[in-house]
Amino acid sequence: MNAPDLDLRSRFTSARLGLFLLAAVTGGWLTAAPTHAQSNVYPDRPIRLVVPFPPGSATDVVARQIAPKMAEYLGQNIVIDNRAGASGVIGATAVAKATADGYTLLFGTAPTNAIAQSWNKNLPYDAVKDFVAVAGLTTAPYVLAVTSTLPVRSVKELIAYAKSKPGELNYASSGNGTGVHLAGAFFGTKAGVDTKHVPYNAAGPMNADLASGAVHMIFYPHQGLIPLIQAGKVRVLATTGTKRPVLLPELPTLQEQGLADFSLASWQGIYAPAGTPSDRVNRLYEAIRKTMTEAKVSGNIAQTGNTVELSDPTEFAAFTRREIEKYRQIIQSSEALKAVREGLDQ
Numbered sequence: 001m002n003a004p005d006l007d008l009r010s011r012f013t014s015a016r017l018g019l020f021l022l023a024a025v026t027g028g029w030l031t032a033a034p035t036h037a038q039s040n041v042y043p044d045r046p047i048r049l050v051v052p053f054p055p056g057s058a059t060d061v062v063a064r065q066i067a068p069k070m071a072e073y074l075g076q077n078i079v080i081d082n083r084a085g086a087s088g089v090i091g092a093t094a095v096a097k098a099t100a101d102g103y104t105l106l107f108g109t110a111p112t113n114a115i116a117q118s119w120n121k122n123l124p125y126d127a128v129k130d131f132v133a134v135a136g137l138t139t140a141p142y143v144l145a146v147t148s149t150l151p152v153r154s155v156k157e158l159i160a161y162a163k164s165k166p167g168e169l170n171y172a173s174s175g176n177g178t179g180v181h182l183a184g185a186f187f188g189t190k191a192g193v194d195t196k197h198v199p200y201n202a203a204g205p206m207n208a209d210l211a212s213g214a215v216h217m218i219f220y221p222h223q224g225l226i227p228l229i230q231a232g233k234v235r236v237l238a239t240t241g242t243k244r245p246v247l248l249p250e251l252p253t254l255q256e257q258g259l260a261d262f263s264l265a266s267w268q269g270i271y272a273p274a275g276t277p278s279d280r281v282n283r284l285y286e287a288i289r290k291t292m293t294e295a296k297v298s299g300n301i302a303q304t305g306n307t308v309e310l311s312d313p314t315e316f317a318a319f320t321r322r323e324i325e326k327y328r329q330i331i332q333s334s335e336a337l338k339a340v341r342e343g344l345d346q
Helices: 003-038 058-074 086-096 110-119 155-164 179-191 203-212 222-230 278-292 295-303 313-333 335-345
Strands: 047-051 078-082 104-109 131-147 170-173 196-199 217-221 234-239 265-273 307-311
Touching: 047 058, 047 086, 058 078, 058 104, 058 131, 058 265, 058 278, 058 295, 086 104, 086 110, 086 265, 104 110, 104 131, 110 179, 110 265, 110 313, 131 155, 131 179, 131 203, 131 222, 131 278, 131 313, 155 234, 170 179, 170 203, 179 196, 179 217, 179 313, 179 335, 203 222, 217 222, 222 234, 265 278, 265 313, 278 295, 278 307, 278 313, 295 307, 307 313, 313 335
Parallel strands: 047 078, 047 104, 170 196, 170 217
Antiparallel strands: 104 265, 131 217, 131 234, 131 265, 131 307
């Protein structure tokens, strides 16, 4: 083989090597691009849903009805993280301070995202500024119930009886600053009666005292009182909702009983840390919307005493602000509530 042939083969080999290296480099870039894009798909790992109450609590039960189906629509697991304490403030604080990337969410309630804003002077978060609303989920009005030993069968009779015995009647609640506590105090303000608040840390002792007559009245979710109602230990007089319950059509509202503008309910919704990208909030909302329209999910939620009332991020943000203002006014209008609140700060 002569020298020109060797030179030609050398150039041909070099050209093939160059093409190979170019293909390798180009291939590397082409395979890297999808990997990079995939990392921007949300969600690409499990989501943590903080429930600020203990396992088995009413809030926890509803969260566990929703999370599995929501996870299906998102294509990622949702891990329930129970962070109980301080009427939900501990769990809410954890979410408020979490990275705003859509991977940490709060299963919020009236106590955590409305009441606490006015009740707790040293609240470690701002219920409006530190969260972005994702979706409103459920509502559940309370019922006004009295121990069966009390000789009253209507709200009007209860008010008249309380006025005849100022300071002698009391009402139970699940703790200071809870929705049921504020409902009892609000009733006293609207009805013009003097009643004493008896807070409890657990439902068992509270129900026992209601059954025995040691406690006279309570504002509470209907489902939580069913055993006492069935046993004839308590008598339900009214609902705090704006309309009669579907399951209890004979139960009048407090507004029907003469207490104008009396409307209170427990509620639940999902929030994310402030600054969470809007496209991720919208992605979460779409998964929630699909979940809440599932007949099985809504049916299971109804069994807990709650009603599905879905609202989008904009609607739920406005609702939250209205609830904050409502509870602020309730606290400010009740001397009893202000006294308790001042005592807790000392």
